[in-house]
Amino acid sequence: MRQANIFVFNAFVAVLVVVVQCPALALSDQEDTAEFYQTAGFVQGSIIKPAMDAQQSGDLDRALALRARAVKELTEKPHQSKVAQEMLNKILAENSAAECQIYEAQGKYDDAAKAYKSEWETRFPGYTSKCQGAMGVAGIYIQGKLYDKAISTIESFSTSADAADRYHARMQLSYIYTQAGSIKLAEKELLALMADKDVMQSVGMRRAVTGHLKQICLTEHRNAEAEKLELKLADRHCPKCGSDANVIRMVYGYPGIRAGNSSKPVEEVKQGGCVISDESARFWCKTDNMGF
Numbered sequence: 001m002r003q004a005n006i007f008v009f010n011a012f013v014a015v016l017v018v019v020v021q022c023p024a025l026a027l028s029d030q031e032d033t034a035e036f037y038q039t040a041g042f043v044q045g046s047i048i049k050p051a052m053d054a055q056q057s058g059d060l061d062r063a064l065a066l067r068a069r070a071v072k073e074l075t076e077k078p079h080q081s082k083v084a085q086e087m088l089n090k091i092l093a094e095n096s097a098a099e100c101q102i103y104e105a106q107g108k109y110d111d112a113a114k115a116y117k118s119e120w121e122t123r124f125p126g127y128t129s130k131c132q133g134a135m136g137v138a139g140i141y142i143q144g145k146l147y148d149k150a151i152s153t154i155e156s157f158s159t160s161a162d163a164a165d166r167y168h169a170r171m172q173l174s175y176i177y178t179q180a181g182s183i184k185l186a187e188k189e190l191l192a193l194m195a196d197k198d199v200m201q202s203v204g205m206r207r208a209v210t211g212h213l214k215q216i217c218l219t220e221h222r223n224a225e226a227e228k229l230e231l232k233l234a235d236r237h238c239p240k241c242g243s244d245a246n247v248i249r250m251v252y253g254y255p256g257i258r259a260g261n262s263s264k265p266v267e268e269v270k271q272g273g274c275v276i277s278d279e280s281a282r283f284w285c286k287t288d289n290m291g292f
Helices: 002-057 060-075 082-106 109-123 131-143 147-159 163-179 183-194 203-219 223-234
Strands: 247-251 269-271 283-285
Touching (some): 082 109, 131 163
C-alpha cells in the first residue's frame, strides 16, 4: 500500500513539474523568436539593403556576395520557434528569388534555375506537385533560349499519372517548340492532349488546347482547319445539358457604364472577373450554372 502511495505521489510530482515548466518552454520560444527578429533586422539593414543597392547600381557580383553572406548570418544558429522558422523560410525564399534575377541578368541560366528551385522548395515545402516548380525552371531556360534544357526539365511530366501535370507540361512543351521554330512538334503535343480523355474532361483545358491548335493552323495558313476549330470554340451548346437556349456570353474586365438615355437593349452577360486566360470560359449556362 505504501509503495502504491509513493507511486501516486511521484506521478503527481512529475505532472506538477511539467505544468510548472510549460510557461518556461513558451517563454523559450518567445525568446528564440525575439532573437531571430533581432538577427533578421540586422541582416535586413546591414546586408540585404546594400545587396539591393548593389544590384540596382549594376554591381551584380557584390550583390551576390552580400546575398550569400545574408544566408550565412541567418542560418548560423538553428531556431526551434515555429514563428522564427516560418519567417526564416520567407526571407530565404525572397533571397533566392533575388539571386535568380541577378543570375539571369548575368546570363548564368543554370545558376538562375538552381536559385529558382531553391526559392520554390523553400516557399512551398509541402507542395505535392513538382510540375509547377519545374515549369518555372523551364521558363528561365526559355528566356535564355536554351530550349533543349527547358524541354528536358519538364518532359517527364508529359506522361505523369496526374492529368493536370500532363496538361501543363505538354502545353509548355508546345510553347517551347513554337519558340524554337518546331511547329510540327508543337502541334504534336497539342494533339496528344486532344487525345487525352482525362484532360479533355476539363472544359477550360479543352478550350485552351483548341485555341492553341487554331493559332498553329493560322500560322501555317491552314485556314480551313482554323475555321473548324473556331466553330468549336464558338459553340454555345452547354456541355452538360446540350442546349443553347439559356446560354449567355461571358465578359471580362471592369463592367462598363451604360448611357442613361440609350434606347438600345442591353444584352444579358455574365461577368467573369478581371483576369482572363486561355482556359477562361466564353459562355455561361444559366440552367446548369456553369461556364464553358
